[in-house]
Amino acid sequence: MSEEAGTRNVPESAAGVGMDAQGAAVIMQQAKERAGSELRVRRPLLFVTWGLALLIGYGAMWLSVRGQHPFHGPAWQTLLLSFLLLLIALVVTAQIVDWAASGVGGRSEVRRGIFALAVVAGYAALLIEKTAMASAGASRPVQAVLGATAPMLAAGLVFVATSAVAARLNWARLALGLWLLAVAAGGAWGGPVTTFAVCALAGGGGVLLMAIIEPRLRRS
Amino acid sequence: MSEEELDQAIHVPARLRIMVTLASLPDGDDLSFTRLQDLIGLTPGNLITHLRKLEDTGYITTQRNGSGVTARTAVALTSGGRAALDRYSTVLRELLDSASPR
Numbered sequence: 001m002s003e004e005a006g007t008r009n010v011p012e013s014a015a016g017v018g019m020d021a022q023g024a025a026v027i028m029q030q031a032k033e034r035a036g037s038e039l040r041v042r043r044p045l046l047f048v049t050w051g052l053a054l055l056i057g058y059g060a061m062w063l064s065v066r067g068q069h070p071f072h073g074p075a076w077q078t079l080l081l082s083f084l085l086l087l088i089a090l091v092v093t094a095q096i097v098d099w100a101a102s103g104v105g106g107r108s109e110v111r112r113g114i115f116a117l118a119v120v121a122g123y124a125a126l127l128i129e130k131t132a133m134a135s136a137g138a139s140r141p142v143q144a145v146l147g148a149t150a151p152m153l154a155a156g157l158v159f160v161a162t163s164a165v166a167a168r169l170n171w172a173r174l175a176l177g178l179w180l181l182a183v184a185a186g187g188a189w190g191g192p193v194t195t196f197a198v199c200a201l202a203g204g205g206g207v208l209l210m211a212i213i214e215p216r217l218r219r220s
Numbered sequence: 221m222s223e224e225e226l227d228q229a230i231h232v233p234a235r236l237r238i239m240v241t242l243a244s245l246p247d248g249d250d251l252s253f254t255r256l257q258d259l260i261g262l263t264p265g266n267l268i269t270h271l272r273k274l275e276d277t278g279y280i281t282t283q284r285n286g287s288g289v290t291a292r293t294a295v296a297l298t299s300g301g302r303a304a305l306d307r308y309s310t311v312l313r314e315l316l317d318s319a320s321p322r
Binding site: 019020021022023024025027028030031032034035036038039102103104105106107108109 | 223226231232233236237240241244245246247248249250251252254255256258259292294296309312315316319
């Protein structure tokens with residue numbers, strides 16, 4: 001071990017004397033609660049962050065395309081706002097995960113890396129695909145529907161696929177993933193204007209709702 | 221049934237905290253020495269003493285990676301350690317049940 005400096009050994013007797021069964025049970029409970037609260041990612045905070053980002057980002061885009069004839073897509077200011085919201089959400093997510101995962105290595109560390117890779121690679125591929133579709137002559141409404149619903153589709157698939165990765169099935173993640181897939185599929189049928197409203201209210205709202213439901217599901 | 225039946229390698233407050241903290245991690249995960257120290261609240265010297273004892277019994281493993289300022293000591297529970305903590309919990313429950321008024 002590297003932390004040899006300042007070694008002060010405690011006599012065995014001083015460490016263990018006087019602990020009865022009741023005391024041991026209390027220590028176990030306290031240690032379990034402490035580890036649980038310190039090492040667990042605060043998911044409700046993540047859900048609130050992403051729920052607000054989706055609600056505001058998609059909501060702003062919906063307001064900017066509402067009533068457009070002909071449809072020419074969201075205003076650049078709303079695209080900029082969405083990009084900034086995405087950046088803020090990513091920074092907040094990294095911070096929240098770092099609080100819990102600091103010092104934790106092994107399989108979870110690899111899993112987190114693959115999860116991040118799936119999200120980054122998935123969204124990069126979507127962006128490239130959208131650009132390719134535009135250069136192939138896809139209309140503005142088609143690009144808007146794809147641009148709005150594809151991120152929901154990608155996030156939904158990642159959530160559904162990763163819900164079974166842990167030792168116990170993560171019901172909250174599975175439910176959220178299926179919900180986002182339904183939002184993506186349903187939103188696409190709404191057309192280029194309504195799709196933004198569906199993604200804002202059903203997508204962002206669903207993620208916000210999960211901030212309330214997830215702790216209850218975890219406790220049950 | 222008496223408290224002597226409890227695994228004496230674990231039945232020490234600091235070591236019990238270490239074991240429970242490491243058991244809260246999923247199988248295959250480890251915890252850095254410094255984070256474990258934060259969670260347990262022991263001095264480095266005391267923590268090393270208890271970790272050595274648990275390592276001698278085969279309940280945990282410690283592995284040092286890197287060198288200098290990037291050095292990291294990873295502490296992990298072994299499968300034997302997890303099983304020992306399960307047994308300890310079972311015996312403890314039985315002791316508490318037998319002591320509680322009926």
